[in-house]
Amino acid sequence: MTDTVSLTLAKRRSEILAELADAATPPPVLVAVSKTQPDEKIEAMLAAGQRVFGENRVQEAQAHWTGRRAQFPDLELRLIGPLQTNKAEDAVALFDVIETLDREKLARALAKAMEKAGRNVPVFIQVNTGEEPQKAGVLPDGLAGLLAFAAGDCGLDVQGLMCIPPVDEPAGPHFALLAKLAKRHGLAGLSMGMSSDYALAAQFGATHVRIGSALFGAR
Ligand SMILES: *Cc1c(COP(=O)(O)O)cnc(C)c1O
Numbered sequence: 001m002t003d004t005v006s007l008t009l010a011k012r013r014s015e016i017l018a019e020l021a022d023a024a025t026p027p028p029v030l031v032a033v034s035k036t037q038p039d040e041k042i043e044a045m046l047a048a049g050q051r052v053f054g055e056n057r058v059q060e061a062q063a064h065w066t067g068r069r070a071q072f073p074d075l076e077l078r079l080i081g082p083l084q085t086n087k088a089e090d091a092v093a094l095f096d097v098i099e100t101l102d103r104e105k106l107a108r109a110l111a112k113a114m115e116k117a118g119r120n121v122p123v124f125i126q127v128n129t130g131e132e133p134q135k136a137g138v139l140p141d142g143l144a145g146l147l148a149f150a151a152g153d154c155g156l157d158v159q160g161l162m163c164i165p166p167v168d169e170p171a172g173p174h175f176a177l178l179a180k181l182a183k184r185h186g187l188a189g190l191s192m193g194m195s196s197d198y199a200l201a202a203q204f205g206a207t208h209v210r211i212g213s214a215l216f217g218a219r
Contacts, residue, residue: 160189
């Protein structure tokens with residue numbers, strides 16, 4: 001990796017941080033989505049000062065981060081992809097926040113894994129705001145029930161909501177819906193907004209924006 005590339009990544013990062021600061025006060029936290037990125041770019045992002053990263057697969061995240069944990073104790077790793085119950089223990093061991101809780105079976109598996117590991121990992125609930133059949137996330141109508149089960153029955157620390165709006169629709173109404181649901185349930189965290197719409201998400205109250213390609217370049 002040349003110095004030019006490191007400079008480019010640092011510059012993109014500071015431009016995005018400036019845009020977020022313009023869009024909202026306080027600005028959302030920038031979650032750098034490092035899935036599929038080569039080590040050189042991850043190193044460049046760390047060198048630029050980035051510490052909060054999102055990954056969508058447990059195994060890839062282990063490869064990226066297990067060795068780097070010791071070197072960067074202030075890292076915050078967020079799971080933003082779908083999680084299978086048989087990976088719950090691995091996810092609990094690695095991640096600092098799990099953003100994709102979307103069903104009771106997974107809530108139960110996570111609670112069990114956290115108890116076993118003696119580690120309490122905060123979670124966000126993923127909401128399928130577009131009610132797309134192929135997409136992960138609890139339907140808006142199912143949120144109250146899942147929240148009661150996860151926080152009440154399972155004792156999970158549910159801190160917020162996350163969504164991925166349909167690609168072929170304006171994102172604004174989905175961000176507004178997620179913000180409304182979070183407010184109704186007294187949840188402070190709102191993970192929404194990606195490369196194409198992070199400034200809009202910030203205006204709708206996002207606390208975390210998940211940015212991959214706009215930060216690292218095309219995957
Ligand atoms: C890949 C991914 C992102 C980042 O997408 P970009 O469009 O590259 O910014 C954000 N959220 C989730 C859940 C993802 O899987």
